[in-house]
Amino acid sequence: MKIHELVTLCALARESADPMAAMREVLENLRSKVGEIEQALSYVSGTGGNARQVFYRSPDLTLLKVRFPNGRRTPPHDHGTWASILLLSGEEKNTLYRTDDGKLRRASEVTLTRGSILTMRAETAHVAECLGDTPAIGLHVYGGDIFELPRRMWHPQTLTAHPLDWALYENFAQMASAAAGAPP
Ligand SMILES: [Fe+2]
Incomplete structure (x- = not known):
């Protein structure tokens, strides 16, 4: 699979009347091609979920x-929009929260393995973490420009809501990584 083919599949789904459902279908169809996607994306280096990995x-x-x-x-x-993850390798635990009136309410958790798909609505917040010794690597698809949309993050200890700020985010991520688990 070539990168432009993957981009085209996702861009076409985004044009649909129900883009979140259409993207889910695209990702379902790509589950059997996880190895090919992994290979096509092997040129993308870096860690986290920052602009370098776009x-x-x-x-x-x-x-x-x-x-x-x-x-x-x-x-x-x-x-700031809906999101879908297709996990390519490793194991990634996701803790999902509802965000009514800016307050986090823990809703559920799901552990993704190779080929698993997770779709989140715009009003869902999450904590993602790598389980196991190997990195969790995934294809992440978002229904907007996540570097321009207004987004929120929550302090891992006080659970205070903040506008997403990348400098502060790294600080929060280190605090979150040092904790025993995702906030209750
Ligand atoms: Fe995320």
Whole structure:
């Protein structure tokens, strides 16, 4: 699979009347091609979920290869739009929260393995963490430009909501990674 083919599949789904459902279908169809996607994205280096790992960015779609190394846990955060993850390798635990009136309410958790898909609505926040010794690597798809949309993150200890700020985010991520688990 070539990068432009992957981008085209996702961009077409984004054009659909129900983009979140259409993207889910695209990712379901890609489950049997995880190895090919992994290979196609092997040129994307870096860690976390930052701008360096973006391989397509437009006002209505962002595509990233996200790599969480062993011991890495994100602070609770949202994406300003819906999001889908297709896990390519490793194991990634996701703790999901509802964000009514800015307060986090823990809703569920799911552990992704190779080929697993997770879809989150715009109003869902999550904590993602790598389980096991090998990095958790995933294809992340977002229904907007996640570097321009207003987004929120929550302090991992006090659970105070903050506008997403990348400098502060790293600080929060280190605090989150040092904790015993995702906030209750
Ligand atoms: Fe996220």
